[in-house]
Amino acid sequence: EVQLVESGGGLVQPGGSLRLSCAASGFTFNTFWMHWVRQGPGKGLEWVARIHRDGFSTSYADSVRGRVTISRDNGKNTVSLQMKSLRAEDTAVYYCARELPAAGDYGLDVWGQGTTVTVSS
């Protein structure tokens, strides 16, 4: 079964740091681009970051660039999101998602259940 399972969410103070992880199973992980997407309370889905199959190419939303780093370990089938200088507006459910495999097909076909990050003092 194709599956993505996020972990690492929790309560963190403003200005703090947190590292989210996503464990992939059921597919050949190193052949897919991977993403993080979030949903703040009462808000819509917001794309956060993307990482290439080999981990050497990344891109970020303007709202998180410079504060967030996406990385992956193809040996462990995991993708991570390191977040620093967290703000209240970073409070959200964070989803890990897999990009469609075809070149130029920019959609997300598999999603995890999400992990909740709360930034509050």
Added chain:
Amino acid sequence: SNELTQPPSVSVSPGQTATITCSGDAAANQHVYWYQHKTGQAPVMVIYRDTERPSGIPERFSGSTSGTTVTLTISAVQAEDEADYYCQSAENSGTYWLFGGGTKLTVL
């Protein structure tokens, strides 16, 4: 403009047809993807590449495109279709991704 605009809400009775639009330059220039998102669950892709339906998605879900507007149509709506629906596209060869604001579908 790198925005995708959706109506905040759509309401239909069971058995009727629901149409949800998504408009913007990104919708005209790139493929659009649609997701169904129910509270507490993972989002599910219901349409890819503007008009294609993934395996396992009921035939009542369809997509169409015209100019700068793409449309998700749900025929013969069922109570289980009540959810938030998001369109999504990407720019700069996938470097920048964006979602529409979402549409809450209410089945009366």
